[in-house]
Amino acid sequence: MAELHPDNPYAKDRFADPSKAVEFPPEARKRFEHILTRYPSKEAALLPTLHLAQETWGWISPETVHYVSELLDLSPANVFGVVSFYNMYNQKPVGKYHLQVCTNLSCMINRAYDIYEGLCEKLHVKPGGTTPDGLYTVTEVECLGSCGTAPVVQINNDYHENMSVEEMDALLPKLK
Amino acid sequence: MEPIKVLTANIDKPNSTAIDTYLQSGGYERARKALTTMTPDAIIQLVKDSELRGRGGAGFPTGSKWGFVPKNAPRPTYLLCNADESEPGTFKDRVIIEKDPHLLIESMIITGFAIGSNPMSYIYIRGEFHYGATVLEKALAEARAKGFLGKGVFGTSFDFDITVARGAGAYICGEETGLIESIEGHRGQPRVKPPFPAIIGAFGGPTVVQNVETLACVPLIVENGAEWFKSFGSPKNTGPKLYCISGAINKPGVYEFPLGVNLKELIYEHCGGIPGGRKLKAVIPGGASAPMLLPHEIDLPLNFDAVMKAGSMLGSAAIIVIDDSMCIVDAVWRLAKFFAHESCGQCTPCREGTNWIETVLDRIERGGGVPEDIPLLMDMPENITGRSLCALGDAACGPVLSSIHKFTDEFRYHIEHKSCLPETKRYRRLDFASGH
Ligand SMILES: Cc1cc2nc3c(=O)[nH]c(=O)nc-3n(C[C@H](O)[C@H](O)[C@H](O)COP(=O)(O)O)c2cc1C
């Protein structure tokens, strides 16, 4: 098994820290109850529940894994297996703005790597890294299903299409 | 051939996503007609007669698939709409989802009725499509408010509702059994077939997985008949079709034509050709999984059978255009990197093979290639194809194998000279480590 990267919170904290226990706030709890009514099994509610957890806390911490596993009567190992399988679940905290640059072929042909490499350099972050002020995370992602308006940068939930290095430069100061 | 507006008839209307706009153009009348005047078997026969084939990639006859669903299975039957849209180059389902969501909902009511679906069905939409999911949720709420979803749809005894299930960033969940696993709350690892999903799929019940665009054809067939549908395209390759075109092209986008528009005509007449006075180098006709075609091979109709005959596949009709300024090794490396990243890891040949393909291509790109790399890469597909569970393994070989056979000289040059062919370049910097 591969060593976990030292920055990975699961490396230090493979088991949840009870002092950091989490619980859905009432509004999220209501949405969770609604999710349960939409699936024939509790287990099937796992992906939407994780989405809800990530919306609530920004990432899926070891404590969240434990919490969700208890909510759905699953083992933490099972939940962690699912979290780590899917790209969109953040296994460590990300910046306020998650800059996700598609570099797949159609975007690459339209110079997506210039945007991606430029962002890493300007913000002094490694690929996948977060700026020390916690403002930006830069990630290279696979095709976003928007190749007709390449290159595409997804910032948090929103697609920014027909991007360029210049547009990115102009946009960045607005993301505060 | 002229572009048409059949599947895309509504998308340019102001407020196209609102149910009132949809109702004004006869929306939900097709579902009413199907549920109140037709039997499920008659609908299945109609779809069989239309010769509709799946738009998600495999081109399987839709009516036949519905016909496989057993009538008295011990567990409920599920209808799952595949809105995963993650084959690189593909962005067509998104147009229907974001601009005409009621067309999709209406199509699912008809299809659910035809296959005897459980009262709950799902639209599995890729997690990145936040906006699309929001549009769908709103449209579903409107449809419920009008009584088009819920108990006793159109006064019949048929109960039906739809839940939007969001993916979370895994290409493999577009594969139908990976999608089923994901809906069940698991990692999206494809299942061994048989049993096929039509017999045992989601939650142990018979399951029909259908692409968004395939479903969108169904109300049109119910309204206008099978003969009308067959008036588009050619025998066994019928109907209107959305084509996605991107890469090195002047007018990228989604275009609708009768199935079988000529690829050369599409590139040069409808999409304005290659930008910057550059020349065509290669075309991928059906998404990242499809083998490449050379400029002299593109005078062909883009339908399932013709593209197959040309040694590639129509796939999701995602046309990616590569111009002559791009280093082919680097282009193929990017696709290889995608497949290595997206392999679900269950089958050793796919998990290891896709990583090796990426590694060897990167090595060649970096000037570290050796002459044996060419036979090595040519050999690789033989060890993956047919030796893994799902089609991802095979797909990963499509662009690689075709490019090495079609651009052998360029690969050789790269290995001998440790650099790109003159006048071609790579579009990334080598001092950057890969991000994932
Ligand atoms: C690796 C892989 C990825 C796939 N991705 C998608 C996808 O994103 N969307 C889709 O509709 N079909 C996708 N498919 C095809 C599905 O497995 C399935 O054939 C399709 O959803 C059936 O619907 P259709 O007959 O309407 O095309 C994929 C297949 C494979 C092997």
Ligand code: SF4
């Ligand atoms: S072929 Fe690849 S993606 Fe498909 S099941 Fe096997 S390992 Fe997973």
Ligand code: FES
């Ligand atoms: S290649 Fe970037 S969105 Fe498809």
